[in-house]
Amino acid sequence: MLIGVGLPATVPGAEGERITDWARRAEGHGFSTLGVLDRLVYDSYDPLVALTAAAAVTRGIGLATTVLTAPYRNNTPLLAKQVASLDRVSGGRLTLGLAAGNRDDDFTTSGVDPAVRGKLLDAMLAELRDTWRADGPGGVGPAPQGELPLILGGTSRAAFRRTAQYGRGWIAGGSSPSGYRANAEQVEAAWRRHGRSGRPHLMTLLYFSLGPRAEWLAQRYLMDYYAFSGRAESIVTMALTEPSRLRAAVTAYQDAGCAEIVFMPCDAGPDQLDRLADAVL
Template identity: 50%
Template sequence: MDIGVCLPTTVPGADGAQLIEFARRAERLGFHSLTVVDRVVYDNYDPIVTLSAAAAVTERIRLTTAILLAASRPSTVELAKQLASLDRLSGGRLVVGVSSGMREDDYTATGTDHASRGRRLDAMIEELREVWRGEGPVPGVGPRPVNGDIPIWVGGHSPAGLRRAARYGIGWISPGGPPQKYPEIVNRVKELWAEEKRDGSPRMGANCYVALGPGGKEAATEHMMKYYSYMGEMAAHLAKGAISEESTLRDVVDGYAANGCDELLLLSVTADPDHLDRIASVVFR
């Protein structure tokens, strides 16, 4: 199983120098991918801009949006151009993870419709690929992706989200949860994959918050209670799921690997690049 790590773009106070060092160190330590999450109405960095900066200071590590709220972007053509540009700048290292998201205010802020976001996302995925082929509503928009296309990975727990992953994506990304519950989703995605007559097997991913070291549990609670404040009491439940012990992280990594996960994406609750060394000492031993 591959291990990726999320750039701490949503951590309050994270500065540019920390994010750049985070990216450099993630590659040096051997992580498979460098990921970003997406929010509009929050004090976070834009995911595409941040990955562009990361592309400039890395050479091999895969760059992944996990997840991009693509349907909240007003222009599909503009988004296609931005993503293709990032893919070219990185030498073809981009994977575009997408989901419809939950928060209505992210859509209100960009002037897009929240209620129809699922249908819009389906249409956008098809249009993104048309633009990358040099077609689309106005043919000739460039640049072209390095390999002619960009892999699209899909998240979302709803039946529509799982179907979208099987129909359009390279696979599915879980937002989190215990590894013991993962196999039932793996099996469901594989069933849908077969119904869509897709070749091969879906790539299965999962996200997990990590806060190792002294004060890790408190740091996770503070960060996640703020980031998920819109979820009310559920935010406290999510915060309890953050991993603050090395032995627990090792068990979770082993559990996901045994239950059908192809790539585990670890989200650090701190912008301190030294946290990556703690994580790497556990997951790569």
């Protein structure tokens, strides 16, 4: 089981220096990956910029968008150039996670109809692949350093199909281990239908908050971040706030077939990263 950690790039008030310090400390602890969330209409850093900052101060830790909402970024050649540039700057450490997204205001603010986000994502996946070919349209470069690992998010049949058609793996946005296993089985079934060999790389995001104010920190952040969803209270209850619960989650998700967990912080304090490392590494 690989254990990654998210950058606190969507935690309000996290200064730029905290992002880079967090990245250095995460690499020093031995986490597998630095993940990052994507929101437009929110007080947060752009995920590609945050990962570029992390790339500049680290040498070996993986970098992943977990996930990038591609369809509101409605200039695919520009996105292809940004992603490939990050991959090159990092020495080929990027895993590109993409999903259709579920926040209508991110789309309307971008002038994109949220009703067609799935069709847009399908078109963008094909165009990204074609743009990165040596003979891609318009001579847009650079290309990624190697074959760029692509993971897809979402729990619709279309998301599972995209994973099998384009991806190296799939990532869940948080669920129970039993719910995760049910979705993972659908991913694997789509994988087989498309004649893919091997197995998809299965990932999940889980929120954590540790220390004396753990529950309060989780509630403060998640109630704000998920206010749009109508599910914020239930998401708060899923946050892992005790070391024993984190360790149990690692075992349960591993048993459910998950290969990599990215623990997302509810607070940007460096003690959170240290406490997580003590609990699960």
